[in-house]
Amino acid sequence: MLKRKKVWGIFTQLTFLNTIIIAIVIVIAGFTVKNYACTLVNQQEITGTDLEILLNQYLVKVSILAFILAGGFHFILLKWLIHPLKKLTAATQELQKGKRPTKLKNPLIYEVKELNDAFNELSERTAIIKAKQNRLLRDLSHELRTPLTNLSGYLEGLEKGVIEGDQEMYRSLQEETARIERLLEQLGRINQWTPDGEMKNFNHEEILIHELIKRRITIFHVKFLEKGIELDYNIKPFTLEGSTDGLNQVISNILQNIVDYDNGKKVRIDGCIEKEHYLIRFSHKGRRIPIEESELIFERFYRVDASRSLVTGGTGLGLAIAKEIVQAHGGDLSLVTDSSYHTFEIRVPIPK
Template sequence: MWMRKWLTTLAPKGFLWKLTALNVMIITLFIVLSGLAMYNTACFLVESMGSLNNEKQVYFNSTLLQYLWLFSLIAILIGSIVHYLLTKKLVSPIKELIESTKSLKEGSYPDPIQVSSKDEMTEFVEHFNELIQQLKVNEYHRKKFVSDLSHELRTPLSNLNGYLNALQKGVINGDSSLYHSLYNESQRLTKMMNQLEQLKEWDYASYNTVAEKESVDISSLMNQCVSMFQWSLNEQQIEIEVNMSSRVLSLNIEGIQQVLTNLMDNAIRYYEGNSPIYISGTEKKDSYFISITGPGKSISEEQQQAIFERFFRTDPSRSRETGGSGLGLAITKEIIEHHNGEIGLQTDGDVHSFWISLPLR
């Protein structure tokens, strides 16, 4: 039984069998042709020397041919076994790739394939392992996104359904205040759907290297953004100081305008304190650095790590009241990354600075 199992394991199958058979045929042909050439050459040389009579010459030729066949068979056998073992070692990662692909097809993520050699096959396996890891990450974010989205939609939809059902049954009477609240709730849903659509577009844009970019003075864009918020700043009595150096950059104007608008809106919405909002922009080496700094509630280190994630809020209850969806900073991050830039947050107690870095070229 163990002998049969050993032979089954040793016996080549499929691709390995075809490759082994092909190479054995090539090895056999090469050895036979080489052997016949050496045999004929040896016989000719001995015969030309004239030191053997006909009987000894025939005996010499016959003995040489026997040894030639014997050594040829031994060489073919040893060469075939060595070739098979080496080929089996080379194609073993392919078998693991096949099994891993089957597991992936069945819906489970396989363990990383271990390889010890350093060749093209190793590189291929490493890329496959990275692909599996990326699929795991994508699946995690997809589930988290669906969970977050359902959570975000559940509250406003429940409110709308509850009030509309009560109005339909005559349990409550409608008035302007109630209708205004319902309208605001529906507007918040509409805004969230629009932001999700924008997020989807910039997700797609991140894989598309061709984008509509124009040369524009970044300081001019910032001044336009500040002017749009001037009424809100005056109403809340918030001072603002802008110090932007002029620099022409190649940008997707609509996208960068949205970035600046999101950051300004964020600074005003969560403003708490007396100091002004500071906006600065300057060149640093091969990039243009913009920061928007203002006072607000303290942000923990854990919150700082997650602040650019979708649907994240530092203060969920307050964000719902003010209409925030937790998507603004996520969209901002997508747009900046599409421009090959960087975005981050620096905080010092209750003073927070959102910064972006855009390449000069």
């Protein structure tokens, strides 16, 4: 309905402008014929058949001139309208070929301006998506290359007899295999919670969020002990609606991130109601994260470490997946940091 109104608006404007042009030409032609007739009768005193012949000849000339003027105005008007559409067509063809077209300037016609704005936004989004795809492929290649190179080196050494297998080596091979399996497993989950993913219409169930968090803490208890991390928590009881598996994964991914990057040996977890959301905070002192990069850590494959070594952390997908799951629940996952003390905040809407 909206598109029809816009199209109708363009046709209305064109019809109105053409009508004005034709009316002006008719009025000019009418006054010209009238003045010429008055001149012939009053000044030259021509009447009868001679007057009729002269008027007919003059009317033909005026009609031709009026046709040329109306056609010229109409041509200029159409060219003024079609020119930005031609630019838009050319830009669309460039976009179709995989190129990034230059930003289109907005014409005076409102409807075409709206179309240009929509195309410019589409072009920007396409460029961003393409850049993210290229980065995803580049990072994925990087993540897989290291463990595969290690596996290949070990196996080649064993085959040629350069090295001998022992328990420590087999453990290293198992770790490299586990790293690849973990990466592939998370890649399989990475788009499940997006708007077009498998879990977009997940079943909502009642969840005792305080019990869910405590169960996750229990599962990570051994890891915290091994790292010497002291855990303190205060979680208010509440019932949410959502996916138990999804929220379990969110809590697990954040706790794993804390285990991998904690420096302060102390973690605080709080859960409470804040306005229309249930708020969960995970606070600890960890490895330095520049404040300007606090949102980037939720990007896929992003790491603060320039080396991007898997030894210093996971696959670079855990927080990205966690954020997508929370957003699928209508909430948000964010990081508040002063570069050394970090607080992950999960906000999940309270059922109405």
